[in-house]
Amino acid sequence: MIKAAYCNVEDLKLEKGQPLVSPDRKEKISRYRFQKDKQLSCGAYLLLIRLLEREGITDPIFNIGKYGKAYISNYTDTYFNVSHSDKYVACAISDKDVGIDIEHNDQHIDLNIAKNYFFNKEYENIMSSPNPSNEFFNYWVLKESYMKYTGLGFHLKLDSFSIDLSDEITVNRDKTLKFSLFDIEDYKLAVAGKYTVKSCEKIHVNELY
Numbered sequence: 001m002i003k004a005a006y007c008n009v010e011d012l013k014l015e016k017g018q019p020l021v022s023p024d025r026k027e028k029i030s031r032y033r034f035q036k037d038k039q040l041s042c043g044a045y046l047l048l049i050r051l052l053e054r055e056g057i058t059d060p061i062f063n064i065g066k067y068g069k070a071y072i073s074n075y076t077d078t079y080f081n082v083s084h085s086d087k088y089v090a091c092a093i094s095d096k097d098v099g100i101d102i103e104h105n106d107q108h109i110d111l112n113i114a115k116n117y118f119f120n121k122e123y124e125n126i127m128s129s130p131n132p133s134n135e136f137f138n139y140w141v142l143k144e145s146y147m148k149y150t151g152l153g154f155h156l157k158l159d160s161f162s163i164d165l166s167d168e169i170t171v172n173r174d175k176t177l178k179f180s181l182f183d184i185e186d187y188k189l190a191v192a193g194k195y196t197v198k199s200c201e202k203i204h205v206n207e208l209y
């Protein structure tokens with residue numbers, strides 16, 4: 001199964017959060033210039049740790065794959081993925097490969113992004129939608145969750161595969177893959193994996209400490 005959660009970290013207190021992260025993560029946080037980016041980096045790590053602790057994993061060893069996707073080397077049957085956007089962080093864990101993406105649903109997005117980088121059919125569907133920007137982000141989070149699921153990230157071109165937003169969301173590369181799409185306030189969140197996610201848990205920032 002897949003367990004997914006998200007958290008608003010705009011009020012995350014770094015003086016409380018940073019002591020709880022790994023030395024590598026502390027170094028990464030320190031490299032960010034802006035407070036918001038530090039909070040996102042710290043919050044994403046803490047959210048992941050909380051979800052892993054619920055599964056009895058308290059000593060994960062993290063490594064990075066060939067294309068940049070992180071994995072747990074000492075628990076080979078546990079997979080995870082994290083994402084962040086603006087003030088939210090999101091995380092999914094599973095016993096199979098998983099990808100998650102969260103994006104702020106910006107109603108002023110330049111839809112030429114879809115014209116230039118998406119499948120033609122996807123762009124046509126966006127432009128014919130009653131709310132093109134909303135439909136754009138439906139596609140965006142689903143496509144990026146799939147790219148993260150594969151472990152390739154942006155090494156996999158956005159126009160090299162298509163997403164079908166019919167009754168059951170599918171990707172033309174793998175009809176067996178399951179997608180789950182959520183509206184969270186003015187954000188979109190999508191999960192790609194071997195299972196359908198029925199709900200995405202909201203976790204308060206104070207639960208991360």
